[in-house]
Amino acid sequence: MARATVPVAATEAEPPRVVTGAVDVSALTWRPYGRREPILADLDLALPPGQRVLLVGPSGSGKSTLLRALAGVLEVADSGELSGTVTIDGEAPHVRPGTVGLVLQEPGSGIVAATIGRDVAFGLENTGVPRSAMPAKVTAALRAVGLTMPEDTPTHALSGGEQQRLALAGALALEPSLLLLDEPTAMLDPGNAAAVRACVGEVVASRQLTTVVVEHRLGPWVDFADRIVVLGRDGRVVADGPPEVVLAERGAELAEQGIWVPGFPAPEPAALPPGLFGPDVLGANLVAVDAADVTVRRSVRLVTGGTRSTLAVDRQWLQARAGQSLALVGPSGSGKSTLVLALAGLVPVDDGVVRVHPDLAHHGEREPAEWDTVDLASTVAWVPQWSSSTIVAGTVLDEVMATSRAVGLVESEAQARAQALLDLLGLGHLEQADPRHLSGGEQRRLAMAAAVTHQPALLLADEATVGQDRLTWAAVLGVVEGLRDAGSAVVLTTHDDAVQARCDRTVVLERPDQPPAPPEPRRPLVGRCGPLSLLAASAAAIPAGVLSPHWTATLLVVAVQALLAALALVSPGAGPRPRGRLRGVLTRLVPGAIGALSVAWSSWLLGGRELEVAVGAGLRVLAIVLPSAVLIPHIDADALGDHLAQRLRLPARPVVATAAALQRVHTFGDIWAEIARARRVRGLGASRRSPRAVLAELGALTVGMLIRSLQAAATLAVAMDARGFSTAYRRTWWAPAPWRVADSLLVMASLLPLAVALLARAVLQPL
């Protein structure tokens, strides 16, 4: 009772800040399997606490590799020989999870959860922070990066810049002492990039974090940094010191190596060998392609049957002229990529029309969307943002020649041009290499060479210069301008001011105003159930169907199920009426209905052509399928993970990995569609309806989708391990996994059809 109370002021006062974040790298060497030379060779580096380092170097110098080594995640997505040591305040990076925060280049690549609050809490869950302590930490981290929207905002609704700030918040929640940023703004538009930089500056200043930023465009980061470390092509440190000193003494040399040094103007595009391209197809300055009043809506089909729809392009007008280049600029989400796809006839337009000049028409048809794959390829080329999954050949040279062969050019002429282009783009020595083993930057240049070798009248390139250094940038623009000067129309989407400055015209797109989101509709009763009861109730239909003895009994079972389904879909309460409940169930029942019919048919054939047997067999299939069609769509991936781990006590890490994969399933459709588009525009699509061509196309698409999703898995593994997932054996959970009254009611209701079946069995047995 008489215990002395600790003075409040003493507990709430800031403890004196212990300065942490001293980094020591000693004799670090890394050789991934499959390379003879190490990427990092005997590297030494020491960073005092609170230092802000800009890590630069030409492509392939191992900048990102060093960053991953500092985060202790080098071997997460790669395998090889590693030696030497990395310590943070005297300990290996993985000793205390969260010591090192890592933000990757591609926005969204590290997102693990469906809502922003849960995503930030991921590291806290992995390190066993009690649930009650999470909300305060999550709120503080989100506030620190300026994300002020509600914590249940879906992660997919964020822009690229917001997703990068979310990744930063996820790192900050673990109170890191070292922050690593891997080209955090390379894929962002200027507005978003500036917002991310400002956010990084504030966070680092207020928390005195040791920070390492990898960038090959130094300009915007020079004021932020107090040290520049330059890696050479052989993976060793070639320059090191305060920015002003390094830039003054070595600036010209660095620019020559390809690094974007502030104060040096953009390089001149490389000159093409004269006569590389043939005479033009269309008179100069004629309108090659004309988009009139084009509107495109894009929808993502969700795996549970719903769709998410956005207005991507809103009543846009655009003309691209022969012999001219056009820069398409605007913030992300303004529909640049979609408009380019519409120009190439690769996405259907909802309104308006895209037409080419009459001289470019095929069989009198002026709309590219109507052409077959070979006609399209001969006139239009498209360089996608993602080039790795659209590779079709086993060698670099075959890859470049693929379209020329598909459209039937003279092999020797096309090959001479292909080789000249490869030389110019710095890929000449790789002619016989497997294109899938090239670096990302090399693959983008390869995609450019493959797009222009057959001299299309219209070139559409999506962010063709991302990730290129000064030298390769000049080569890419040289190819683009060479094609333009040969009389083709060129459209480039870009965030790069220097690219825009080289173009003949610029069109600025605005983000289309989205129609206001309709208010949340009322939830059906079944929506109140958790994933386990939904699964259990779906499973209860199996014995109910299998055990029902006679077609009359099965009919009764199905009738009871239908009644219960109607009850489950009732949506009481206030708010707008939910739409499409019945239609959704019926859509998901289509395969089941077909299955029921075919089972009935084969039972009729085999079962002595008795109608009763056939009807019984068909109804049995329906009884098994009907409850799933109603219940399964209401299973939420995150909730499924919560319940499997907390209620069924399944191992946490496999469960979380599965939930993360389920979270991304809806992106597989997009990947599939993109690969199909790339094949179509390169003249390799399945146009003739021969079964072999269709099978080959399906195989190529499936393998392409697998490759892309496995690459996504590897990147996600890096992001998750940087937030302590590799050691998350005693995990806590952001959300509870309650078993509610609704769950019990659902399970009891699902036993009703089974009871009917068993009862019918008991009654009919003696007969």
Next chain:
Amino acid sequence: MSSTKLEPAASRGTSVRASRPLLGWRTVDLLTVAFLGAAFGIAYWGWGIAYKAPSDALALAFPPLQGITAAPWLIAGVVGGLVIRRPGAALLCEVIAALVSMLPGTQWGATVLISGILQGLGAEIAFAVLGYAAFGVGAAMLAGALAAPLEAVYEWWAYWTDWGMGYKVAYLLILTAAGAVIAGLGGWLLTRALAGAGALNALPPGQEVRERHSV
């Protein structure tokens, strides 16, 4: 930081094993198996629509031949085991594939989850029998074959209730043989293609490919 101890590069006839301990699943192992499973799940769903015509054609000739068109559903377990090379990989991959294929709605409702467990378990037994040490084409075909029997017996009870024992045994044998070829050999080829494409760099099959063609 210590130097990585992985098995020496594949020499002819031996497989690179997963890093020790075998049960020490790394994050990339878990995510790879989950993403593979999810992708196969979508493909399974597609096959659930497309398989109907060829399957009916086979049924007209000899009903147990439908085992041939059922064999593609065995591939996820084989590939999961070949790629990850750890205990549980084959089972987990096939179960996730089944779960995902169930989400958009199929003609089998929740029964696919049971099938997934039985098929995955079969493939898992094959890799376990080989001590998680052999992952060549023979091991793949054994896994494809063993993925079949449990599933076939379950299907006797769930789908083929009207068949006589002769048909049932014929179905089991045909599904086993087709599993060895379509899921086993096919899965082995697919794994090789994925490794060749650089999609498995952090995993044993990727290491086998890369050490063979150093650059």
